[in-house]
Amino acid sequence: MPLHVLILAAGEGKRLRSAQPKLLHLCSGLPLLVHAVRAACELDADSVHVVVGPKDEALRTALANYPVAFAVQDRASGTADAVAAGCASLESSSGTLLVLNGDCPGVLASTLRAFIATSADIDATVLSVRPDGRNDYGRLLRDGDGRLVGIVEASDAMPDQDTSPEVCAGVYCFNLEVLSGALGKVDTDNIQNERYLTRVFATLSASGATVCAIPHGDAAELHGVNSRAELARAEAFLRLRKLTCLMESGVTVRDPATTYVDVDVSVGMDSTLYPGTILEGSTVIGTGCVIHSGVRVTDSQIGNCVTIFDGTIIEGSCVEAEAALGPYARLRPGSEIGACVKIGNFVETKASRLGAGSKAGHLTYLGDAHIGENVNIGAGTITCNYDGTKKYKTVIDDGAFIGSNTALVAPVRVGKNAYVAAGSTITKDVPDGDLALGRGRQVNKAEWAKKKD
Incomplete structure (x- = not known):
């Protein structure tokens, strides 16, 4: 049976209070x-x-490299x-339809795959969770025999319905x-005066169709994001998932609570991340590396x-094996650091290549420099x-020595x-093996201190 997926991304997201x-x-x-599209x-x-909405060109641009239609x-x-x-955009009017919200960054493909398999031969299913504390998710309604008979939005729930610990996670299979x-039978009889998808469960149940709620044990995985606080919560969840995966693969994370690693970052076995490490974007860290506190690599x-070492910032750069960087160094985009190079404190590079064994302490x-080996x-x-x-x-060619x-x-x-x-200012090329001096000659005035008065 054909499988189609709809990701809902047309909401305005007003509660996030953002342009x-x-x-x-x-x-x-x-x-x-x-995150949702990848899953x-x-x-x-x-x-x-x-x-998407009619003016959501930015969303289309963000998904330009993914095999999706709009x-x-x-x-x-x-x-x-x-x-x-x-549904009007689908080429088929039959098959299985998976629907999920676009603001659910934690959802795993494995969860969706298992949900689809469990939903086989059922007309309508919803993933349900039992989150801790108060939430704004739709409440699941069951009859005396425990059968699902409907879903009511939290804002429309009656007092006896609002106590249900089981809620809709925003993932459906039809x-x-x-x-x-x-x-077509969904009405707007609710506080928001909107046509809610959750209303179809009552309609289908009343018509004799098979409807079912499939429980999922990890409520945090399916949390949506509607506020800045929920965005922070989602990021913390993804961060812990990523760090757990790294630790299970042989990476030492000294303090997971203060270590930030994006989902697309790769870190090799036997590397150590100290507290305050930030690894962003598509960064790749090799094996056996040591990343000290306050380091940010993008x-x-x-x-x-x-x-x-501590406090070093690296952006859009490539560093080869056994190099040592920092503390408080900065590698700006386009920096290429060769094997065994030493970049010391308060050294900045930009669009420059340093060959193997070179040192800038x-x-x-x-900037815009090509530096050979052992310089x-x-x-x-x-x-x-x-x-x-x-x-x-x-x-600067191999083996050169540049004075302070x-x-x-x-x-x-x-x-x-x-x-x-x-102390030289060099404005002309220096031939191989030469010594260049480009500074004023020193003159000492004898007994000047006595005579100045």
Whole structure:
């Protein structure tokens, strides 16, 4: 039987109080909607449709790389209308229809797969959970024999209905042909004056169709996000799931409560993450690495056995094996750090390559530079790469030695095994093996201190 998936994403998300669409808010490194779409795309469904509003171009852009189609809900008139808009976009009027909300970042494909399997031969099913504390989810109504006879929204529930501990998790499975006949019967007799999808369960139950609630043990996995507090809760849930997976794969996390790792980050076995570590985006950390406190790595590739000391910031960079970075270093986008390189405290690199074994120990700026192997960069060295209009490249060949407090005015090249004296301003190329001095000659005034008065 064909399987179709509808992801509801047309809601306005007003409770989040944001100019940005709710479903584009980041949660563990990805927009909320992308989490749900990824889970759906793992199901090998015949189609995955995302129901959006008429002005939701930003959502379409965010999903440009995913194999989904879009259906448009012309006006925000309730989830039943959203599902009707989605069904109208399907190429088939039969099969199984899985419906889930786009603001459920924790849902797993394995949960959806098991739910679909359990729902086989049932006309309408809903995943139910028993969350701790008060919540705004629809209450499940059962008859005296325990059979599901309807779902009522929390805002419309009567006092005796509001006490039900079992609630709707916002994930549904329908026989598409049966659902199509019931959608048109959904009314707007509720506080919000909207057509709720949950109303079809009472309609179907009364008509003799088979309806069922399938319990799910992990309520946190299916929590939706409607406020900033719920966004923080969802991120904490995903973070703990990710850190648990890393620890089970052989990564030491010294303090999971203060360690932040996005869902797409990879960390190799025998690496150690100290408290306060932040790993973001598509970052890859190799095996045997040590990441100290206060380090933030974004969209970067870190090789094996790299040590990153406290307070170091790395963005869009590549670091090869056995390098040592920091403390308080900054690698800006386009930095390529070779094997066994040492980047010390308060060193900044940008769009630069440092070859294997090179060192920049202190207080240095290296921008738009190509630095060979086994080069020593003295403290206080800067590459003067910008003339106010254009940027220029500095090349330092293998084995060169750059003395402290040197200014290299690009475009300029320092040759192989060449030396630059401390305090120099270098404006011309330095040939291989030469010593360059570009500073004023020192003059000592004898007994000047006595004579100045």
